[in-house]
Amino acid sequence: MIQRIAAIVRADVLVRFRRFSTLVIFLLLSASALLWVPDPKTGRTLISIGGHRALYNSGSIGMATAMLASIFVGLFGFYVISNAVRRDVMTRCGFVAASTEMRTHEYLLGKFLGNVVFLTTFMTGFMLAAMVMLIIRAEAPLQPLVFASQYAILIPSTIVFVSVLAILFESIPWLSGRFGDVVYFFFWAAALGVVVNSLEHGGSRWLLYFDFNGFGYLFEFTKNVWHTKNMSIGQTSFDVKQAPVVVQGLWLNREWFLMRLASTLAPLPLLGIALLFFHRFDPARVRIGGEKGKRSWIGMLNRMTKPFVRPFTALAMRGGAASDAALTIASTPIIAVTAIAFAIAALAGSDVSVPAFCALGIFVADIATRERRAGTLGFVYSAPKLKSQFVMWKFTSSLIVALFVMAIPLLRGAPAPSPARIVAVFFVCAAATSLGVISGNPKTFIVVYLTLWYVSVSDKGATPSLNFAAFQRVPPSAVVAGYFAASIALLVAAEGMHRRILRRT
Amino acid sequence: MLKLESVTKRFRGGNYGVRDLSLDINGGVLGLLGPNGAGKTTLMQMIATITKPTSGSITFRGADLARDPDALRRKLGYLPQDFGVYDNLTAIEFLSYFASLKGVRSRARVQEMLELVNLHSVSNRAIGGFSGGMKQRLGIAQALINDPELVIVDEPTAGLDPEERVRFRNVLSDLGAGKLVILSTHIVSDIESIATHIAIMREGRLVSLAAPEDLLRGAEGNVWEMIVSSDRYDELRRTAKVSTALRKSDGVHVRIVSRDRPSSEASIAEPSLEDAFLYTMSYAA
Numbered sequence: 001m002i003q004r005i006a007a008i009v010r011a012d013v014l015v016r017f018r019r020f021s022t023l024v025i026f027l028l029l030s031a032s033a034l035l036w037v038p039d040p041k042t043g044r045t046l047i048s049i050g051g052h053r054a055l056y057n058s059g060s061i062g063m064a065t066a067m068l069a070s071i072f073v074g075l076f077g078f079y080v081i082s083n084a085v086r087r088d089v090m091t092r093c094g095f096v097a098a099s100t101e102m103r104t105h106e107y108l109l110g111k112f113l114g115n116v117v118f119l120t121t122f123m124t125g126f127m128l129a130a131m132v133m134l135i136i137r138a139e140a141p142l143q144p145l146v147f148a149s150q151y152a153i154l155i156p157s158t159i160v161f162v163s164v165l166a167i168l169f170e171s172i173p174w175l176s177g178r179f180g181d182v183v184y185f186f187f188w189a190a191a192l193g194v195v196v197n198s199l200e201h202g203g204s205r206w207l208l209y210f211d212f213n214g215f216g217y218l219f220e221f222t223k224n225v226w227h228t229k230n231m232s233i234g235q236t237s238f239d240v241k242q243a244p245v246v247v248q249g250l251w252l253n254r255e256w257f258l259m260r261l262a263s264t265l266a267p268l269p270l271l272g273i274a275l276l277f278f279h280r281f282d283p284a285r286v287r288i289g290g291e292k293g294k295r296s297w298i299g300m301l302n303r304m305t306k307p308f309v310r311p312f313t314a315l316a317m318r319g320g321a322a323s324d325a326a327l328t329i330a331s332t333p334i335i336a337v338t339a340i341a342f343a344i345a346a347l348a349g350s351d352v353s354v355p356a357f358c359a360l361g362i363f364v365a366d367i368a369t370r371e372r373r374a375g376t377l378g379f380v381y382s383a384p385k386l387k388s389q390f391v392m393w394k395f396t397s398s399l400i401v402a403l404f405v406m407a408i409p410l411l412r413g414a415p416a417p418s419p420a421r422i423v424a425v426f427f428v429c430a431a432a433t434s435l436g437v438i439s440g441n442p443k444t445f446i447v448v449y450l451t452l453w454y455v456s457v458s459d460k461g462a463t464p465s466l467n468f469a470a471f472q473r474v475p476p477s478a479v480v481a482g483y484f485a486a487s488i489a490l491l492v493a494a495e496g497m498h499r500r501i502l503r504r505t
Numbered sequence: 506m507l508k509l510e511s512v513t514k515r516f517r518g519g520n521y522g523v524r525d526l527s528l529d530i531n532g533g534v535l536g537l538l539g540p541n542g543a544g545k546t547t548l549m550q551m552i553a554t555i556t557k558p559t560s561g562s563i564t565f566r567g568a569d570l571a572r573d574p575d576a577l578r579r580k581l582g583y584l585p586q587d588f589g590v591y592d593n594l595t596a597i598e599f600l601s602y603f604a605s606l607k608g609v610r611s612r613a614r615v616q617e618m619l620e621l622v623n624l625h626s627v628s629n630r631a632i633g634g635f636s637g638g639m640k641q642r643l644g645i646a647q648a649l650i651n652d653p654e655l656v657i658v659d660e661p662t663a664g665l666d667p668e669e670r671v672r673f674r675n676v677l678s679d680l681g682a683g684k685l686v687i688l689s690t691h692i693v694s695d696i697e698s699i700a701t702h703i704a705i706m707r708e709g710r711l712v713s714l715a716a717p718e719d720l721l722r723g724a725e726g727n728v729w730e731m732i733v734s735s736d737r738y739d740e741l742r743r744t745a746k747v748s749t750a751l752r753k754s755d756g757v758h759v760r761i762v763s764r765d766r767p768s769s770e771a772s773i774a775e776p777s778l779e780d781a782f783l784y785t786m787s788y789a790a
Binding site: 003004006007008010011014015018019087090091092093095096097098099100101102280281282283284 | 514516517550554555557575578579581584585586587588589590591593594602605606631647648
């Protein structure tokens with residue numbers, strides 16, 4: 001049993017770490033640690049507590065970067081690791097594995113541990129880079145054990161949580177695709193604040209035993225040890241007139257230890273649910289899962305609305321971007337249903353921009369990647385000009401779908417139509433096309449875009465640079481121009497990558 | 506060794522993959538022939554214990570596989586259709602992975618398999634750079650690593666060039682006595698020289714199970730050859746079961762499978778396995 005689990009973990013880790021994209025992400029993530037520890041002379045710092053800057057020592061930098069790492073792992077980690085089972089379906093290696101004496105729980109446990117090892121390695125790289133920053137800033141000597149203990153207190157629960165959920169989502173057919181990607185994002189966003197919000201409003205402390213990202217514990221710790229609720233982490237300003245405070249970092253008393261331990265172990269029973277749903281590569285069940293949600297409610301809705309989008313099927317037979325857009329709508333009729341719903345709401349005077357921009361991102365996410373993932377890129381490339389103009393073709397196709405969904409909300413929505421929202425639509429389509437072409441995977445765009453959307457909606461327009469779609473107030477012209485420039489830059493990058501891929505192949 | 510009794514696989518939605526199929530076979534190479542969609546892959550997946558029959562039973566050496574799949578799994582080698590690989594692993598890492606899954610601990614065995622499929626010289630190279638044939642040979646190496654008693658290979662020669670096809674066929678025919686090899690294909694020449702039994706499937710049903718000699722004997726007197734003009738050949742293609750056609754200076758040499766003489770100038774020919782397969786597909790109940 002141990003031999004088989006070890007083999008699965010080893011193969012999984014080797015496959016992932018030998019990918020060029022993994023190396024790039026690893027280096028980028030490690031390098032990002034360097035950005036989080038600004039020079040205090042710039043007026044910014046990593047942690048501010050009640051306006052005081054925390055002196056850069058092992059405790060403070062370790063705690064703050066571990067907190068940031070917990071967010072990265074929680075959000076991006078899921079999308080990076082949630083392909084372990086799918087890979088075995090695609091390569092058919094899973095079918096061979098299923099014909100051996102390997103037990104299903106051994107397989108899922110191996111995949112889970114593979115996720116844990118992978119994310120732990122990433123976090124170790126991030127931690128080492130953060131240690132280097134402590135040495136560079138030279139305000140206190142490096143205490144490796146103190147530094148590492150901050151990570152040991154905060155990170156394991158997040159890693160286990162994400163690793164379990166990735167396996168669970170891959171095991172449940174209707175959560176194993178794009179719908180699951182979107183569901184996870186909102187699940188993560190809800191989990192991010194639920195413990196802290198509950199504690200702030202006098203809620204029960206038992207939630208601290210399910211504090212997967214460590215925010216609840218951090219809230220408790222700062223309140224009880226530092227006697228403040230006012231702490232900012234990550235490139236924050238501070239009062240330069242106030243003396244820096246020395247933060248020794250996080251520690252655990254008996255109760256906190258139990259809470260952190262429980263939070264780390266609590267997600268594990270979800271592996272049991274994964275075991276119940278897991279198909280063990282039974283072709284009859286894999287096929288059902290693979291077909292676009294035939295048994296899910298989205299699949300049912302798509303089938304029910306199929307007759308209404310027949311005209312799009314006819315349009316799709318024609319050439320060009322319009323046909324690709326029509327194909328998108330014909331194959332996912334829920335787009336048409338949503339567009340009609342938004343149009344009715346907008347005509348009634350409602351501002352539907354928040355849900356509409358969310359839906360838009362989901363609808364256009366895989367337009368640029370579907371041929372590559374379905375293995376039909378060769379057919380497409382054999383059509384005149386599509387090979388050389390692939391990026392523009394996909395961008396235009398996304399834009400047509402976007403206008404189909406957004407035209408009436410853009411024209412009739414409240415507040416009055418603004419150039420900012422038109423540029424926002426342009427930006428969403430450019431980003432979806434660009435990230436799709438560059439990464440070959442719709443998940444990249446989904447996670448990046450939904451994060452931007454979520455932050456922008458939560459920020460309520462307070463930070464103009466984040467207010468890409470004029471959700472609460474109209475952003476300054478410079479911001480609108482910036483998003484337009486970013487759109488162009490994204491398309492240029494995609495074109496460059498596309499040409500590079502063509503040269504290589 | 507392997508016995509199937511009234512095995513049926515019905516998918517959700519009502520489609521049948523396999524219908525009421527029975528067979529009993531002890532050893533040798535069983536060539537599973539049939540057109541695409543005949544149910545060959547579904548049958549092999551059921552035997553490989555990846556999916557369960559909707560009804561009927563499959564037993565291996567007396568053990569019911571629905572109740573005790575491990576009775577077969579420890580003695581099974583399986584190479585699925587369209588087998589892919591982990592591109593970033595080396596051949597030796599890939600093979601070691603499957604060896605571990607099958608409980609094989611010997612490093613020497615891994616090396617021995619790589620030598621068997623002639624990949625030992627590239628054992629430390631990433632598989633991503635291998636040709637289709639090399640990947641397929643690696644696939645058969647993983648299937649054989651646990652010295653199986655039953656080897657199931659599903660369309661193993663699809664996409665291979667002629668040289669690789671021959672090499673692959675030789676590997677299978679050298680497997681040795683005492684084993685049962687089930688090889689599915691829709692290309693008759695893949696099994697012509699190595700099959701000891703041939704099962705022909707159509708629309709999920711077993712149409713015939715016989716030794717190649719018996720299959721050939723059954724088609725005797727029903728295969729015709731004649732030389733026709735190009736125009737006549739076009740007409741024949743529409744009206745008769747043309748097995749092979751070869752254009753030569755004196756016209757088109759055609760072989761026709763038919764119970765009746767297709768034309769007065771047609772003469773009886775000795776059937777090939779391809780002819781026998783066509784005959785069985787056309788005339789078997």
